[in-house]
Amino acid sequence: MTKKSCALIAVAVLIFSAAAVFAGTLENVKSNDILTLGVSEGVPGFSAPDDKGVWAGFDVDMGRAVAAAVLGDPEKIKYVPLASKQKIVAVSSGQVDITSRTTTWTMKRDAKQGVDFTVAVFYDGQGFMTTKASGVTSAKDLDGASVCVTSGTTSELNVADFSRANGIKLETVVFEGKKEAFHAYVTGRCDAFTTDMSQIASLRTTTENPGDHVILPEIFSKEPLSPLVKHGDNQWKDLVTWVINGLIEAEEKGITQANVAEMKSSSQDPTVQRMLGATGDVGSFVNLDNDWLVRAIQAVGNYGEIYDRHFGPETKLDIPRGLNNLWTKGGLLYAMPIR
Amino acid sequence: MRCVPYVNLSAIFSAGGAGRTVVNLLIQGAVVGVVAFVSWTLFDNTQANLEARNIASGFGFMNVEGGLPINDTLLPYEPSDTYGYAFFLGVLNTLYVAFLGIILSTIIGIIIGCARVSSNWIVSRLAAVYVEVLRNVPLLLTLFFTYAVVLASLPHPRRSFNPLAGVFINNRGIYLPDPHPHTGFWFVSAALLLALFITYLVFRISKRKRDLTGEGLPTARIGFSLIIILPALVFYLAPSVLDFEFAVLKGFNYRGGIVLRPEFSALMFGLVLYTAAFIAENVRSGIQSVKKGQTEAANALGLKSTLIMRKVVLPQALRVSIPATTNDYTSLVKNSSLAVAIGYPDMVSIGGTIIGQNDQAIEIIGLWMAVYLAINLVISSLMNWANSKVQVVER
Numbered sequence: 012m013t014k015k016s017c018a019l020i021a022v023a024v025l026i027f028s029a030a031a032v033f034a035g036t037l038e039n040v041k042s043n044d045i046l047t048l049g050v051s052e053g054v055p056g057f058s059a060p061d062d063k064g065v066w067a068g069f070d071v072d073m074g075r076a077v078a079a080a081v082l083g084d085p086e087k088i089k090y091v092p093l094a095s096k097q098k099i100v101a102v103s104s105g106q107v108d109i110t111s112r113t114t115t116w117t118m119k120r121d122a123k124q125g126v127d128f129t130v131a132v133f134y135d136g137q138g139f140m141t142t143k144a145s146g147v148t149s150a151k152d153l154d155g156a157s158v159c160v161t162s163g164t165t166s167e168l169n170v171a172d173f174s175r176a177n178g179i180k181l182e183t184v185v186f187e188g189k190k191e192a193f194h195a196y197v198t199g200r201c202d203a204f205t206t207d208m209s210q211i212a213s214l215r216t217t218t219e220n221p222g223d224h225v226i227l228p229e230i231f232s233k234e235p236l237s238p239l240v241k242h243g244d245n246q247w248k249d250l251v252t253w254v255i256n257g258l259i260e261a262e263e264k265g266i267t268q269a270n271v272a273e274m275k276s277s278s279q280d281p282t283v284q285r286m287l288g289a290t291g292d293v294g295s296f297v298n299l300d301n302d303w304l305v306r307a308i309q310a311v312g313n314y315g316e317i318y319d320r321h322f323g324p325e326t327k328l329d330i331p332r333g334l335n336n337l338w339t340k341g342g343l344l345y346a347m348p349i350r
Numbered sequence: 351m352r353c354v355p356y357v358n359l360s361a362i363f364s365a366g367g368a369g370r371t372v373v374n375l376l377i378q379g380a381v382v383g384v385v386a387f388v389s390w391t392l393f394d395n396t397q398a399n400l401e402a403r404n405i406a407s408g409f410g411f412m413n414v415e416g417g418l419p420i421n422d423t424l425l426p427y428e429p430s431d432t433y434g435y436a437f438f439l440g441v442l443n444t445l446y447v448a449f450l451g452i453i454l455s456t457i458i459g460i461i462i463g464c465a466r467v468s469s470n471w472i473v474s475r476l477a478a479v480y481v482e483v484l485r486n487v488p489l490l491l492t493l494f495f496t497y498a499v500v501l502a503s504l505p506h507p508r509r510s511f512n513p514l515a516g517v518f519i520n521n522r523g524i525y526l527p528d529p530h531p532h533t534g535f536w537f538v539s540a541a542l543l544l545a546l547f548i549t550y551l552v553f554r555i556s557k558r559k560r561d562l563t564g565e566g567l568p569t570a571r572i573g574f575s576l577i578i579i580l581p582a583l584v585f586y587l588a589p590s591v592l593d594f595e596f597a598v599l600k601g602f603n604y605r606g607g608i609v610l611r612p613e614f615s616a617l618m619f620g621l622v623l624y625t626a627a628f629i630a631e632n633v634r635s636g637i638q639s640v641k642k643g644q645t646e647a648a649n650a651l652g653l654k655s656t657l658i659m660r661k662v663v664l665p666q667a668l669r670v671s672i673p674a675t676t677n678d679y680t681s682l683v684k685n686s687s688l689a690v691a692i693g694y695p696d697m698v699s700i701g702g703t704i705i706g707q708n709d710q711a712i713e714i715i716g717l718w719m720a721v722y723l724a725i726n727l728v729i730s731s732l733m734n735w736a737n738s739k740v741q742v743v744e745r
Binding site: 122154198241 | 402406420506602691
């Protein structure tokens with residue numbers, strides 16, 4: 012019911028947004044003085060309401076950085092929880108300004124579904140979780156198993172591809188919501204549950220006894236997760252892209268939430284001076300003032316700080332940086348030069 | 351919509367005869383014009399917006415390989431099949447649920463409805479509780495509940511219930527033996543058809559005899575014995591009739607046989623129990639709409655109680671029950687779209703996945719609406735036909 016009505020609303024918005032089609036998202040965000048951010052329905056670590064009902068997580072912080080850069084206040088965000096199926100339509104129709112919600116960057120979505128991806132903020136891959144009691148140690152041993160999965164995701168297609176590629180038969184049970192799919196696995200309807208590795212780790216922590224579940228070693232897909240914006244609004248896409256590039260570059264340059272003000276006034280590094288607006292006018296390239304990145308970093312910290320806050324060793328998830336480390340440290344994060 | 355300007359404005363332009371007709375025509379023309387203009391604007395804007403975002407329109411994607419995994423289909427399916435075929439299988443699943451749901455909820459509804467008017471206090475109270483609980487809880491909750499109960503009450507495949515040889519019940523489904531017919535099967539079927547035909551003839555003869563003499567034949571007894579004895583006789587004489595493919599536990603799950611998956615069972619349970627509550631009320635109101643005097647008069651004439659039900663009460667009760675039941679049938683079809691919540695791949699679930707992969711929401715939503723409309727129009731016309739059969743024929 013919710014899905015159907017939301018899809019209808021999305022279509023209605025698509026139709027009636029004709030008048031607003033040429034007004035830029037940046038102007039809208041500024042004039043409304045609020046950023047509308049599409050988030051998940053609750054994936055701890057990425058985006059989930061905390062015990063006080065405040066949205067928190069890695070994906071949320073990307074949105075907070077943009078809100079701080081544009082509006083000067085990371086709290087000026089209206090959160091819209093989106094089901095998997097809605098995450099593309101919601102942004103292509105203008106219902107939300109950004110979707111920051113564990114969304115895989117694929118060719119079709121980028122080119123044919125009315126959205127543009129910004130920066131891959133999390134390199135993920137799909138895997139399986141199964142019960143320890145099953146004794147399975149490799150995904151290839153899952154022949155004949157039932158697998159619970161969420162509909163409208165790349166996971167759903169990847170699992171079909173995986174079983175075809177390996178000549179094993181998997182019975183997929185497809186659910187509307189991630190919670191329902193995971194619950195069905197926990198109650199024994201399925202032998203295994205599949206989605207991106209990071210989310211598996213996240214959901215495993217929510218089970219009664221995480222030790223009863225094992226994550227199988229195979230990673231069988233590439234899942235570069237990226238915030239996405241409406242296709243065709245280049246000004247807005249550039250802005251979001253460069254705020255995130257700025258957060259990654261800040262980690263590389265050692266700029267942190269705590270020292271950003273000091274770095275701005277005292278750093279002798281010309282790149283840092285340009286980024287933080289002590290010299291030059293890079294802010295104007297994305298139609299903002301020169302303190303844009305200072306505000307973003309003050310609000311959420313650099314990329315590494317954001318990562319550690321939500322996935323670091325002190326958190327329940329404890330996901331190693333792996334591919335999500337700076338290129339200088341053997342990872343894939345490589346911010347384009349800010350100049 | 352049309353009535354409002356029609357009434358108000360014609361009162362204002364209270365010109366006589368011909369003048370009024372012209373004014374009315376103008377107003378109606380204007381309304382049609384506005385509707386056409388709004389529709390065209392909507393269509394044009396949609397096209398422009400879709401184009402601006404490079405979203406395709408049209409049904410071309412239906413011929414593309416979908417790659418969707420679907421676990422419960424009536425026809426063989428592979429992820430390498432097209433989106434169109436996947437959607438078609440979803441439509442079949444919707445039809446399947448609708449068809450079985452209507453039959454089962456009618457049977458249960460009639461039983462509960464009769465229990466509701468029973469003179470036995472406990473039976474009628476129990477039926478009332480059933481009706482009130484089921485009618486007043488949202489169907490989605492009922493579905494979540496039935497699904498949770500189905501999953502929680504059934505064991506893991508390795509500890510399956512095995513109530514009969516070849517029947518396995520576990521939390522992956524109910525596994526039944528899959529029958530494979532041989533030549534003998536067709537002989538038995540032919541015998542059954544023959545028995546049904548003879549029974550029909552017996553009914554005709556009995557009716558004519560009763561019309562002439564007032565005394566019928568024991569049709570029920572003759573019919574039952576024919577339908578049982580004739581096929582049974584052929585079954586013994588024929589060489590080989592059927593053999594069964596049994597489900598076997600292999601690795602994680604049972605394979606082979608016929609599977610009723612928990613999602614399907616939970617959906618049928620929920621839909622049927624829910625709709626049956628409404629149908630029971632239609633049955634009750636139908637029966638209670640027949641005046642007591644009718645039954646008493648039939649009693650006084652010395653009719654047996656089964657005959658009173660068949661010849662006096664039911665024909666009048668159906669006049670009241672059928673139109674309301676038509677609504678419940680169409681609601682059942684529409685409600686089956688809630689299948690998506692508990693993982694049954696009906697048309698809405700599969701279409702939703704296609705939207706997720708393709709983003710062509712308008713086309714898929716259009717198809718959903720067209721299919722539901724078509725199913726419900728068929729149901730309505732069948733029920734209207736049934737209704738016309740039981741209405742009083744005016745002379």
